Amino acid sequence: xxxxxxxxxxxxxxxxxxxxxxxxxxSSTAFVVNDLQMLNQMMISNLEMQTKxxxxxxxxxxxxxxxxxIKDIFEVxxxxxxxxxxxxxxxxxxxxxSTPPVYSxxxxxxxxQPLLLGDIQQYQPQYSDNFLQYSLPIFSRDSDIIGTIVLMxxxxxxxxxxxxxxxxxxxxxxxxxxxxILLSSRLQQIISAPVxxxxxxxxxxxxxxxxxxxxxxxxRDEIGVLYQGFNEMLTTIQERDNQLEQHRNHLETIVAERTxxxxxxxxxxxxxxxxxxxxxxxNRALFIKRTEQAIFHAQTSHEMLAMLFIDLDRFKNINxxxxxxxxxxxxxxxxxxxxxxxxxxxDTVARLGGDEFTLLLRDIRDPLNAGIVxxxxxxxxxxxxxxxxxxLYITPSIGIxxxxxxxxxxxxxxxxxxxxxxxxKKQGRNNYRFFTNAGHIAATTRLNMENKLRQALEYxxxxxxxxxxxEVTTRRIVGAEALIRWRSPEFNLVxxxxxxxxxxxxxxxxxxxxxVLKTACEESLNWQHKGYTGLxxxxxxxxRQFIQEDLLSSIERLIQQIQIDPHYxxxxxxxxxxxxxxxxxxxxxxxxxxxxxxxxxxxxxxGYSSLSYLKRFPxxxxxxxxxxxxxxxxxxxxxxxxxxxxxxxxNLRLKVVAEGVETQAQLDFLQHHKCDYxxxxxxxxxxxxxxxxxxxxxxFSR
Numbered sequence: 001x002x003x004x005x006x007x008x009x010x011x012x013x014x015x016x017x018x019x020x021x022x023x024x025x026x027s028s029t030a031f032v033v034n035d036l037q038m039l040n041q042m043m044i045s046n047l048e049m050q051t052k053x054x055x056x057x058x059x060x061x062x063x064x065x066x067x068x069x070i071k072d073i074f075e076v077x078x079x080x081x082x083x084x085x086x087x088x089x090x091x092x093x094x095x096x097x098s099t100p101p102v103y104s105x106x107x108x109x110x111x112x113q114p115l116l117l118g119d120i121q122q123y124q125p126q127y128s129d130n131f132l133q134y135s136l137p138i139f140s141r142d143s144d145i146i147g148t149i150v151l152m153x154x155x156x157x158x159x160x161x162x163x164x165x166x167x168x169x170x171x172x173x174x175x176x177x178x179x180x181i182l183l184s185s186r187l188q189q190i191i192s193a194p195v196x197x198x199x200x201x202x203x204x205x206x207x208x209x210x211x212x213x214x215x216x217x218x219x220r221d222e223i224g225v226l227y228q229g230f231n232e233m234l235t236t237i238q239e240r241d242n243q244l245e246q247h248r249n250h251l252e253t254i255v256a257e258r259t260x261x262x263x264x265x266x267x268x269x270x271x272x273x274x275x276x277x278x279x280x281x282x283n284r285a286l287f288i289k290r291t292e293q294a295i296f297h298a299q300t301s302h303e304m305l306a307m308l309f310i311d312l313d314r315f316k317n318i319n320x321x322x323x324x325x326x327x328x329x330x331x332x333x334x335x336x337x338x339x340x341x342x343x344x345x346x347d348t349v350a351r352l353g354g355d356e357f358t359l360l361l362r363d364i365r366d367p368l369n370a371g372i373v374x375x376x377x378x379x380x381x382x383x384x385x386x387x388x389x390x391x392l393y394i395t396p397s398i399g400i401x402x403x404x405x406x407x408x409x410x411x412x413x414x415x416x417x418x419x420x421x422x423x424x425k426k427q428g429r430n431n432y433r434f435f436t437n438a439g440h441i442a443a444t445t446r447l448n449m450e451n452k453l454r455q456a457l458e459y460x461x462x463x464x465x466x467x468x469x470x471e472v473t474t475r476r477i478v479g480a481e482a483l484i485r486w487r488s489p490e491f492n493l494v495x496x497x498x499x500x501x502x503x504x505x506x507x508x509x510x511x512x513x514x515x516v517l518k519t520a521c522e523e524s525l526n527w528q529h530k531g532y533t534g535l536x537x538x539x540x541x542x543x544r545q546f547i548q549e550d551l552l553s554s555i556e557r558l559i560q561q562i563q564i565d566p567h568y569x570x571x572x573x574x575x576x577x578x579x580x581x582x583x584x585x586x587x588x589x590x591x592x593x594x595x596x597x598x599x600x601x602x603x604x605x606x607g608y609s610s611l612s613y614l615k616r617f618p619x620x621x622x623x624x625x626x627x628x629x630x631x632x633x634x635x636x637x638x639x640x641x642x643x644x645x646x647x648x649x650x651n652l653r654l655k656v657v658a659e660g661v662e663t664q665a666q667l668d669f670l671q672h673h674k675c676d677y678x679x680x681x682x683x684x685x686x687x688x689x690x691x692x693x694x695x696x697x698x699x700f701s702r
Contacts (some may be wrong), residue, residue: 016180024169032121039161039515043082047134047153054086055136055149062090062138062147065101074105077151083107084131085114085152086318088138091145100147104566120150130155194223198230205234212238245311276351278328279335287350287358291410294362298403305403306370308359309417310377313395315355316504320543321577322390329387330394331355337380341373356362358414367402367434374398374432380446382430395430398478406435422446450506452488453499457511461487464519466692468684469536469657472671473679477699479536481679482520483686484512509542514554516540521562523689528568532696538570538600543577552591559595566596570621574602578617586616600657605643615652622649626660626680633665643673650674 043651054073061069070088077083086105093100106113109303117126121133127133131152138147194217202214214234217227274286282290291307298305312334319327331351337448338349338357343576348360377396399420407413416435424433456462466480486494503509517539524537545551571592578585578601589599600621624645631638642658649656658670661680670678684695 006384017177020176020180021173024173028165028172030168032162032169033610035165036158036162039158043132043153043155043157044134047125047132048136050080050083051134051136051151053148054151055138056086058088058149059138059140059146062088065090065093070103074103077105078107081107082153082157083151084110084154087116087120087148087150088147089120089150090147106297114152117152120148120402143255157161161359190264193243194219194227198227201230238296254434279332279351280355281335281339281351282348284352287348287352287360288410290348291360294360295403295409298362303363304365304367305399305413305415306359306364306367306373307403307413308361308370308374308377308432309399309401309414309421310357310359310396311398311421311425312381313397313425315394317543317576318392318394322387322392326387326390326392329496330385330392333385333396334381338377341376341380352603358417360563364402367405369402370400370402371432371434374400378430378432397424397429399424399435400432408562410697411578446502449491449494449499450502452490453486453502453506453508456488457508457515458484460488462512462515463487463688464516464523465686465688466523466537467679467686468692468695469538469677470683471530471680472667472675472678475683477684477696478534478677479568480692481538481539481572481686482516482523482540483685484516502545504542507544510548513540513542513545514614517555518558518562521564522556524568525562525564527693527696528565528692530696532700534568536568536570536598538572538598540572540574540602541577543574546573546577546588551588554594555592556595567598570598570600572602572623575604582617586618591616619654621655623657623659623675629658629660629666629670629680630662632669633663639669642670646670646675 014624054077057073058070060066061073073088074086077086083105084107088103090100090102104113114131117128117131117133123135123137125132125134131149131154133152135150136147137145138149140146181190198215201213204210205213212233215227217224219227234319248320274283274289275281276283277553291305294305297303315327315330318330334357335349335351338359342349343550344362346362350358350360352358359373361370361373381394381396384393393522399417399422401407401413401416401420403413406416419434423436424431427433435504463485465483465485467483468477469479469481471474484496486496486499488494500509503512520537520539524535527535548554559569578589592599598621599617599619600623601617601619602623603625604622622645624642628638628642628645633639634644646656657677657678657679658666658675658680661667661670661678661682663682666680667678667682687695
């Protein structure tokens with residue numbers, strides 16, 4: 001058993017005995033060692049003295065070889081029981097011829113002569129375990145060494161003394177142990193009994209959790225202090241226990257409240273995870289989940305499902321012109337109207353994101369029923385939506401796929417409905433189309449073109465062509481309109497009408513427009529350096545470019561970078577772009593004018609112009625749309641309208657550009673009504689930059 005596992009009682013006894021034993025052992029050892037050393041020294045002194053005395057008596061006996069004297073000396077040795085062996089050795093014989101005599105004494109109890117302890121000529125004490133030896137020289141009367149005397153004592157006296165001491169030490173240790181046990185027993189009654197009492201109290205408290213118990217003592221020593229501290233600890237524990245009970249009750253109340261809140265929050269998070277935050281419609285995840293459930297049910301019950309993929313036509317224009325608040329309001333209203341077109345709760349309306357919605361129609365029995373729902377959606381969505389004194393008009397393009405004909409899982413149904421929607425957009429928007437293989441091929445082609453379009457800017461496949469602008473009266477070239485062309489390795493020269501709408505839909509129109517603007521400015525500066533001064537270059541700004549927050553800073557940075565005179569840069573904005581949010585447009589146009597650039601309104605007459613706003617716009621040029629110019633010689637309404645636009649613009653101190661001039665009769669009419677500038681195939685088609693520069697060279701050399 002380890003000391004730490006013993007009780008205090010046995011620890012006290014053990015420690016008392018151990019300490020007493022150590023003290024006795026050290027003191028006894030010191031005493032014995034000292035006494036033995038003194039005894040040994042005394043034996044050496046006696047041996048030395050006896051040897052000297054015997055040597056003196058033996059001197060004449062050795063010198064005269066008197067054996068009787070030597071026997072007398074040996075008889076004296078026999079009386080000392082501790083002398084074991086003695087030897088007197090002459091150095092020379094009397095006749096000088098014979099061997100020197102050697103006389104020896106051996107104690108009677110010795111059976112054989114002990115071996116000498118080393119060289120007797122060393123004349124110093126020598127030891128072994130059993131014997132002590134001492135030798136001295138024998139001197140003649142003339143002080144010459146005539147022999148050697150050796151005495152050898154046994155060391156029984158030392159061992160006898162050591163045995164005696166050992167017996168005494170054992171007796172002392174035994175007596176000390178008994179006394180230590182008696183004292184430690186009494187000591188443990190004084191110390192361990194109160195501790196055991198304290199331990200018993202602790203066990204009772206631990207078993208019954210009764211902190212009202214106390215231990216009583218009248219002692220004022222450390223045990224008393226321990227009792228007092230233990231009682232104070234119980235008081236503190238009792239107070240803390242009461243506090244913990246109060247906290248526990250409080251925590252249980254809080255946990256119950258938090259649990260209820262977490263349940264509500266969990267329900268809310270679950271709802272948010274499966275619903276669109278803006279419209280509260282199911283999102284893509286919930287729509288897919290419900291569609292999978294509907295497909296599983298349709299497989300067992302042989303039902304027919306229809307999926308409608310709805311995209312709002314030109315929704316980006318509303319966001320770009322009126323802001324996201326108008327777009328969000330429109331999406332919320334669309335969601336409400338779509339819910340009016342379905343059966344609850346069988347069908348599902350979901351918002352996938354942006355302006356894309358989906359409908360799942362269950363058990364339609366006939367695909368024509370899906371077409372009826374699509375017609376109802378088109379009708380209800382074409383009713384204008386009111387927002388901040390604006391009537392918002394929106395039309396949907398709807399694609400329809402049928403289960404199981406057009407797909408047997410969610411992915412195929414959604415993809416094919418999207419293909420139908422793309423076909424509906426391509427065929428004029430504001431209609432619906434069922435999925436067909438032909439539509440799938442067209443969608444694949446569009447996707448391929450979109451992928452190539454994303455690479456076109458990186459691979460430098462775009463070109464800027466220029467259509468010259470002529471002054472009507474002098475036929476002089478006064479500038480050019482920058483027009484983008486896409487020379488694709490796969491599609492050859494792609495007409496702008498094919499890829500510009502795609503660039504608008506994908507957002508690629510922003511980097512493309514910035515590249516066109518930069519390229520046109522660099523080309524205009526090149527014309528100036530070659531001596532073709534006074535030429536303006538006009539660049540179209542898309543709606544998405546116009547609403548960018550950094551539009552002004554980017555144009556100003558471009559002007560400073562290229563070092564072009566901003567007076568020769570003309571920015572073209574469509575009438576439909578500037579009118580819907582006229583107040584904000586005025587501020588932007590004024591900022592552009594402060595940069596020094598010219599502002600023109602393109603396609604004038606095709607939108608919903610307000611003359612009150614038109615006179616406030618800081619613009620420089622109106623461009624008459626070519627649809628009016630085409631019939632000015634055959635249609636009286638177009639003739640009157642074009643003449644009125646020219647007159648109105650001049651009254652507002654604006655210049656007028658007529659687009660699409662292709663005949664001499666059209667040119668004559670415009671010249672007659674004092675139109676300022678013209679563009680058209682009659683005088684100049686759009687052409688690459690190097691051809692336009694050659695045209696300038698020929699034109700200015702005349």
